[in-house]
Amino acid sequence: MRPTIKSVAAAAGVSTATVSYVLSGRSGKDGSRSGSGVAPATVLRVQEAALALGYRPNQSARAIRTGRTNLLMLSLTMISDPWALDVSRAVGTAASQRGITPMILADTDWRVALKRQNADVTFIDGAEEPGDAELLAQAARLQRLVVFSDTMEPEGFDVVRPVAGSSCDQAVDHLTGRHHRVGCLISSTHSTSTLDIRFGAYTRGLARAGLDYRDDYVETYDRDGLSAFDAALRLLQRADRPTAIYATTDFAAIAAIHAAQRLQLRIPGDVEVLGIGNTTEGERMTPSLTTVGPEGFFDGLAAFLLDRAENPDGPAGILEFPWKLIVRDSAPSV
Numbered sequence: 505m506r507p508t509i510k511s512v513a514a515a516a517g518v519s520t521a522t523v524s525y526v527l528s529g530r531s532g533k534d535g536s537r538s539g540s541g542v543a544p545a546t547v548l549r550v551q552e553a554a555l556a557l558g559y560r561p562n563q564s565a566r567a568i569r570t571g572r573t574n575l576l577m578l579s580l581t582m583i584s585d586p587w588a589l590d591v592s593r594a595v596g597t598a599a600s601q602r603g604i605t606p607m608i609l610a611d612t613d614w615r616v617a618l619k620r621q622n623a624d625v626t627f628i629d630g631a632e633e634p635g636d637a638e639l640l641a642q643a644a645r646l647q648r649l650v651v652f653s654d655t656m657e658p659e660g661f662d663v664v665r666p667v668a669g670s671s672c673d674q675a676v677d678h679l680t681g682r683h684h685r686v687g688c689l690i691s692s693t694h695s696t697s698t699l700d701i702r703f704g705a706y707t708r709g710l711a712r713a714g715l716d717y718r719d720d721y722v723e724t725y726d727r728d729g730l731s732a733f734d735a736a737l738r739l740l741q742r743a744d745r746p747t748a749i750y751a752t753t754d755f756a757a758i759a760a761i762h763a764a765q766r767l768q769l770r771i772p773g774d775v776e777v778l779g780i781g782n783t784t785e786g787e788r789m790t791p792s793l794t795t796v797g798p799e800g801f802f803d804g805l806a807a808f809l810l811d812r813a814e815n816p817d818g819p820a821g822i823l824e825f826p827w828k829l830i831v832r833d834s835a836p837s838v
Contacts, residue, residue, distance in 0.1 A: 676709025
């Protein structure tokens with residue numbers, strides 16, 4: 505039989521109210537006497553009894569009683585993407601310090617998941633299909649939502665918005681300033697708005713530099729590193745291969761570096777590579793990745809999500825993260 509608060513109380517020789525208070529975490533973690541008068545020795549006795557009996561809180565009952573689930577849900581379009589890994593790592597670390605459990609929906613359709621699982625806050629990184637804004641507005645009447653989007657406006661849900669446009673243009677100019685053969689790796693799953701910003705920067709940059717757009721210098725990849733690796737190989741195995749690659753995600757840029765190394769090309773000597781996202785993997789790899797992205801984004805997002813989880817009734821708004829060009833080893837400055 506599953507142990508209950510009553511069985512823990514009996515084992516510890518205290519009331520069920522004391523057990524509830526102690527196990528809720530309100531009795532203090534530093535061993536001091538709490539405002540309710542629960543002595544440190546009593547707290548320890550309750551905790552030891554709960555551990556010995558294998559007691560686990562009934563989360564469903566707690567949610568009904570408090571209105572909170574102590575769950576934070578992350579709907580991440582592509583969990584293997586270094587960007588998604590950085591989000592889950594930062595949120596997981598911050599949530600564990602606040603007694604909140606993160607639940608990751610890896611490559612799962614959030615439209616289905618929201619109907620099955622409630623959480624104190626849900627973060628969604630891919631919601632750009634027609635009708636998504638209306639679905640989100642409806643779901644936000646029942647739970648707190650935070651959406652990563654270039655274009656959406658708050659409609660009961662919060663929006664985390666990258667301010668990326670001019671920095672992407674600057675990134676392309678960084679390459680075309682010294683390369684006449686600049687290739688592009690573009691995701692087949694980008695939304696229209698993301699294409700306008702990221703791929704649009706590539707076509708505009710070529711025009712500014714007086715370079716012709718070439719279809720054979722643009723390769724498309726799907727939502728996995730192997731697809732991006734193969735796309736980069738196709739570019740780099742051309743007889744007149746690009747001497748620089750602009751990739752619309754960090755994970756594609758990282759794949760391009762691996763493809764170049766497979767072909768024994770030097771980076772940046774034979775080919776320069778630039779990505780978008782400013783991920784930890786890109787920063788720490790060898791050579792380190794030149795990229796476009798926000799600084800302090802992942803910790804800032806984690807703090808924002810936890811604030812929304814613990815203060816669910818505040819008005820919805822927009823959290824903007826300005827992006828910048830971050831020059832590292834894979835495409836250094838002149």
